Amino acid sequence: MVKKLSLDDRKLLVLSTIVNEYIRTGEPVGSKTIIANSKINVSSATVRNDMAALEKLGLLEQPHTSAGRIPTYLGYRLYIERLMHPHVLSAKEKREIDEQLTQNGITAENVVDNAVQVLSDLTQLTVVNSNNMPHFSVITRVEVIPAGRRLYALLIITSTGAIKNKICRLEFDLTNEQLGFFAEFVNKNLTGTNIEELTPAMLQNLAIALGSYMISLSPLLYAVYELSEEFTKNSINIRGEQRLLEAGNMNSTEIIRFLNEKQELARLLSNAFSGIKVIFGKENDTFSITNSSMVVSPYKIGEAPGGSLGIIGPLRLDYAKVIPYMQYFSESVTKLLSDILHEEEK
Structure with missing residues (x-):
């Protein structure tokens, strides 16, 4: 200010x-x-x-x-x-953005992924995203598929539409009976469970509940837990990195170092609690790209923080155009994610 x-x-x-x-x-x-x-x-x-x-x-x-x-x-x-005199988005621009946000199906993961890509394409700038959606995710399905000798592909699908998979190598082949039992067991015990509720203590109780199958199926159960941990990590998504490197008048080494420091990037994005925030490179110790700027705006899921979108570009950014785009995207993502959450709660 x-x-x-x-x-x-x-x-x-x-x-x-x-x-x-x-x-x-x-x-x-x-x-x-x-x-x-x-x-x-x-x-x-x-x-x-x-x-x-x-x-x-x-x-x-x-x-x-x-x-x-x-x-x-x-x-x-x-x-x-x-x-500055902010650009006013036309009804046509808003309609086109809304259509692109919901392409490939209306899931939370698609909406956010689309927002990052479309915002980068529209502004021709680098766009970053940090999201908290895993905190709202529940497991909707777990699948295990034979993938070769002693190899099994494990998939977890969540309520946000996110999918994680992992190839597990076991010490022995599983029978169709064992695979069937495992699929029924995990879906019965984990469907509807919040990702964050899958703790080591819960895992231990589930392993005991496997009974005579504990020795053969525990490795798959542990793999389910490892996948759940991947969901809960703060997710950083970056699109259009090359555009930042090609912008000129900025140090490419600083750019690469900053984009690789995912935790630093996550902290910057998480500091946007409400409204639009503009950060200038080298103005503080956190944002370390000289002659650059970052426009950040949060979005919500219902009343809770859902994540943040950030645009990174040169210092002489067209703020009158970029800021209205950022504002509309964060408002639209908030509305879509909140609608998805309300549908799930019905």
Whole structure:
């Protein structure tokens, strides 16, 4: 949040014009450009005085090789909070987005995966997602399928539409009777169970309940537990990484290191509790890509936190376009996930 600054309308218009022009061209903006691209009807000298005043306030800076100015982090923040004119999504744009969010079936996993991909395609930027959906998932089906000599494919399907699979290698082949018993046993005991409820203590009780099948089927039961742990890990999804590497004016080593630090990325995304949050690279220790910015917005499942979407791009991002897109996507994902949850509770 930018503290209140004592700026007259003309200085605000000078700042707004500089930010808009710098976002558009990537070049420092001079007084003649400001006059040509705004409704300011004063001399170049007066505009240069305004630019100097804005620079003293920390809103602009002057590259050594140019007489023009570029925005600082503080300048961008003031522009975003008070000066920019957000793009208004048309009814057609909203309809097309909604259709793409629900393609390939209306499941929680599809909705979020589609949102990440479509948002990246629309903005031509890198999009990241951290979701808490496993906390709301219950097991709907467990399957075990022979996959070769002593090899068995284990599948868990949850209420969010998520599927995890694992190939298990046993010390001996199982009979059709053993496979049938295991399938009936796990589905009877685990269907409707919340993923987080599958604890080591519960696993031990289930193993004992296998009775005479305990020695032969316990390895498969343990594999079910291992798969459930994969569901509960905070899921990080990244699309369009190449777009960030190709954006220019950013350090590729910093980009790769940051995207590989999944826990750091998850912490950044989880800090978006409500509304749109804009983070600038190197403005704090958490977001470590120089000359970049990250726009983050949370979504919900019912009244509970469902996760967050984040757009990463260059510092001179088209915020007036990106922020409305982010807002609409987070609202639409919230509505769709909440509808799915209510259907399951019926």
